Amino acid sequence: MTNKVVVIGGGVSGMAACSQLRNFGYDVDLIEKAKDLGGHVKNWYKVFPDFADATEILDKLKGDLNGTRVLTNTTVTKIEGEAPHFVVTTSDDEIITAKAVLVSTGFHHFDATFKEEYGYNIYDNVITSVELDAMLKAQKVRMVSGDKPKKIAMIHCVGSRDEKVNNNYCSRVCCTNAVKVAIEIKEQIKDCEIYCLYMDIRVFGRGYEELYRTSQEDYNVQFIRGRLSEASERPDKSLLLRVEDTLISKPMRLGVDLLVLMVGMEGNNDLAEIANLESGCDHFYSTANQQYSNNYSKHDGIFLAGTATGPKAIMESITDGRSAAAEIAGFLSKKSFNDLNKTNAEKKIPSLV
Amino acid sequence: MPTKAEKTTARKKRLKSFFSIDRDRQVDGDTINNKLLNEIVAEGGASASIAACMQCGSCTGGCPNADKMDIPPRSLILMIQRGEWDKVLQSKTLWLCSSCYTCTSRCPRGVKPSDVIEAAKALAIREGIKNDSVKFNTIFVDLIKERGILFEPELMYKYGGLKEVIDQAPLGIKLTLTGKMSPFPEKVKDPKSFKKALEKIEKVSKK
Numbered sequence: 001m002t003n004k005v006v007v008i009g010g011g012v013s014g015m016a017a018c019s020q021l022r023n024f025g026y027d028v029d030l031i032e033k034a035k036d037l038g039g040h041v042k043n044w045y046k047v048f049p050d051f052a053d054a055t056e057i058l059d060k061l062k063g064d065l066n067g068t069r070v071l072t073n074t075t076v077t078k079i080e081g082e083a084p085h086f087v088v089t090t091s092d093d094e095i096i097t098a099k100a101v102l103v104s105t106g107f108h109h110f111d112a113t114f115k116e117e118y119g120y121n122i123y124d125n126v127i128t129s130v131e132l133d134a135m136l137k138a139q140k141v142r143m144v145s146g147d148k149p150k151k152i153a154m155i156h157c158v159g160s161r162d163e164k165v166n167n168n169y170c171s172r173v174c175c176t177n178a179v180k181v182a183i184e185i186k187e188q189i190k191d192c193e194i195y196c197l198y199m200d201i202r203v204f205g206r207g208y209e210e211l212y213r214t215s216q217e218d219y220n221v222q223f224i225r226g227r228l229s230e231a232s233e234r235p236d237k238s239l240l241l242r243v244e245d246t247l248i249s250k251p252m253r254l255g256v257d258l259l260v261l262m263v264g265m266e267g268n269n270d271l272a273e274i275a276n277l278e279s280g281c282d283h284f285y286s287t288a289n290q291q292y293s294n295n296y297s298k299h300d301g302i303f304l305a306g307t308a309t310g311p312k313a314i315m316e317s318i319t320d321g322r323s324a325a326a327e328i329a330g331f332l333s334k335k336s337f338n339d340l341n342k343t344n345a346e347k348k349i350p351s352l353v
Numbered sequence: 354m355p356t357k358a359e360k361t362t363a364r365k366k367r368l369k370s371f372f373s374i375d376r377d378r379q380v381d382g383d384t385i386n387n388k389l390l391n392e393i394v395a396e397g398g399a400s401a402s403i404a405a406c407m408q409c410g411s412c413t414g415g416c417p418n419a420d421k422m423d424i425p426p427r428s429l430i431l432m433i434q435r436g437e438w439d440k441v442l443q444s445k446t447l448w449l450c451s452s453c454y455t456c457t458s459r460c461p462r463g464v465k466p467s468d469v470i471e472a473a474k475a476l477a478i479r480e481g482i483k484n485d486s487v488k489f490n491t492i493f494v495d496l497i498k499e500r501g502i503l504f505e506p507e508l509m510y511k512y513g514g515l516k517e518v519i520d521q522a523p524l525g526i527k528l529t530l531t532g533k534m535s536p537f538p539e540k541v542k543d544p545k546s547f548k549k550a551l552e553k554i555e556k557v558s559k560k
Contacts, residue, residue: 193385201407213462217405220387222434226410245380247408247431254382 005028005069006088006098007329008076008271009041012314013306013321014104015061019294021102022066026110026332028070029096037062039106042346043130047209047314048180057314078309079264079275083301084332095218100301100328103285104321107265107307108166109160117230118158124237125149126259127175128158136184141192141258144237148189149257153241155176156198160264169282171264172242172311176208178262186219194221195254197228197243224252231259248328252303265311275302284310294323303328356481361545386436393433397465397472398453400441405462412456426456426466433469447474448486488512497549501541505534 005021008012010032021028036042037058038061044054065239071090078089112120112128119126124144127135135141143149144342156178160171174277175198182194201223203212215221226243239259245252271277278286285308288296297304305324306317396447406427413425424432424444432440441447447470456466478487492511496503505525511519530535541547 018467195382195385212407216407217402220390220404222385223407224382239384241382250378250380252380252382254385277530332396 002099003098004029004096004098005100005102006031006076006086006096007102007104008103008275009039009106009308010034010070010072010105011106011306011317012057012061013106013308013312013317013324014039014102015065016318016321017060017102017104017328018068019061019066020322020327022068022287022331024325026099026159026329028068029075029098030069030070031064031074032072035073037070038073041314043133046180046184048156048176049211051180051184052126052248061318076271076274079302086301099332100157100303101275102303102305102324102328103277103297103308104305104324105271105308107268107284107311110165110171110263110266112158112261112263114165115162115261115292118155118228118259119231119233119239120261121231123231123239123259125233125239125257125260126231129154129174129181129260129262130347132181132260136181136188136225139188141185141188143257146221149192151193151256152185152258152260152346153195153197153228153239153254153256154182154260154262156196156262157227158261158263159266161188161199167264167282168267169218169311170202172202172204173313174262174264176205176211178201178260179203179212179221181260182221183211183219185214186221193292194219195256196221197226198223198224198240199227205315218225221247224254226252253280265307267310268308275299277302282310284308295310295320295327301331303331310349355455356483359481384436387434389436390432392476393469393472396475397468401465401468401472402463403430403433403469406434406464407462409461411459411461412464415455415459417453417455418449418451422449426450426511428469429473430466430469433473441473442477442480442482446470447477448484499545500538501544502539502540507538512531 004027007018007028007030010030013036014030018028018030034275039060041054045056046052047054053060075091076088077091079101081088086101088096088098088101090096109128109130112118120128126299130307132141141149156174159165159167160169160174175259178196182196185192185194201212203209216223224245225241226246229242231239231241234255238255238257242258243252243254267279269279269283269284277297280286285304286298287304287309289314294309295303297306303324305321306312312320364529393403394401408427408431411418413427419425422445424446424448425439426523427447429441429444450467450470452471454467457468460466464537489512491510496508506518509521509542525534
């Protein structure tokens with residue numbers, strides 16, 4: 001009988017899970033749709049809160065894959081059967097039998113063109129946080145004209161906490177990311193003024209608040225409390241922002257050279273039908289229980305990890321992947337799958353999301 | 354010859370109204386600068402950590418005089434972060450602060466609003482601002498330098514003439530009866546070392 005677990009999605013949480021599953025003695029197949037492993041993290045330059053190199057994190061996780069069979073440029077087209085006898089079909093028509101399946105398919109970024117009033121893809125000098133990170137990586141934060149920007153505004157909560165784009169949730173990482181890139185910009189362009197337009201500053205993890213404070217104290221990043229209402233382009237291609245300074249209770253007009261939209265995370269539902277997974281009203285996959293079964297899906301034997309179940313930072317995704325590996329090992333080591341009926345009972349409890 | 358502060362005030366008054374509509378209704382984000390912050394830091398020491406303010410409002414919440422202030426301490430720090438010297442200069446907050454240090458003792462980010470206000474006051478006085486508080490403080494300091502110990506009726510007389518002495522008399526009598534104030538002018542016990550101490554302070558503050 002097979003001793004295999006299939007992991008779908010080779011981002012940080014998927015890779016972390018593979019490594020642990022290998023340690024537990026399972027054969028692991030890691031299926032990744034892109035041509036390289038690493039998910040979104042492979043595009044990043046440095047990550048918060050310690051400015052660690054993203055490639056360093058990936059190198060470590062890849063090094064720990066520990067004999068996992070990696071299938072890149074591959075997707076899953078069909079999952080049949082029930083635990084512990086799954087039959088997984090890939091886009092290369094390979095048929096894999098597996099005891100359990102881990103879905104760690106991650107997220108995709110909010111499409112900033114939906115916030116038309118911010119002018120992404122309309123005005124030249126409006127970019128997303130993803131594009132800014134690429135500029136930082138190339139040590140070349142520039143306006144379209146090729147000049148160094150003197151004033152940059154970072155807009156928090158673009159595509160998050162916004163009913164108008166059907167995303168009511170907080171993407172959790174954008175605030176800390178904004179603070180991090182603000183510091184990086186200041187390091188690369190000393191005389192550049194940076195304004196963060198925020199509603200709340202949500203820097204929650206270890207070392208994050210300290211990073212926020214550092215950005216104020218040592219880099220003089222200005223924080224303006226108010227959600228950007230609209231941006232318009234001036235004849236010189238700079239942008240005029242209209243926002244309320246809610247701490248003063250007065251409307252504010254602010255001119256900047258470059259506008260950075262901190263785009264949020266959206267759930268990746270590609271496998272919803274194939275793996276028979278439910279999604280919450282936030283479009284991320286629902287877990288069996290929000291409090292104590294966050295790696296169990298409502299479908300027995302199909303597990304979830306990483307940002308597939310909601311916005312997470314890199315460190316949290318890695319931990320979540322390992323936690324999923326432990327849950328899978330626990331699940332498969334149960335003497336009889338009849339025991340499952342008991343755990344199934346708790347899964348009837350409706351989840352909040 | 355009008356001072357710089359008076360000129361600013363006059364200009365503000367001219368700009369303030371446009372067909373009786375307030376012109377001061379929008380924030381001009383393009384004027385944000387850290388010139389004032391740096392000046393205040395130079396005046397009050399780097400330890401005032403104005404930049405660290407996260408606008409939580411602990412200072413305003415604890416301030417015993419906040420109800421009388423036109424700009425609460427939290428907003429005053431924000432104005433300084435933004436470089437709005439005119440607003441800071443014209444605010445009564447500077448002169449209503451009783452330096453009780455409640456704000457400083459409660460700030461979660463180590464900002465010292467009382468030191469900031471003290472520094473802003475010094476800048477304002479240097480710019481030649483004139484108001485009752487400055488007058489009061491100047492007389493107060495002069496009398497202390499002269500006598501070493503304050504004689505309150507004298508302070509009241511120099512500040513507001515006989516009228517002020519009479520107005521404050523009921524309070525003065527109360528204070529005298531409870532032993533909190535002497536009815537006669539007193540002198541410091543050791544005028545020599547007091548004078549030396551004063552000289553030392555002046556030397557340090559000139560540095």
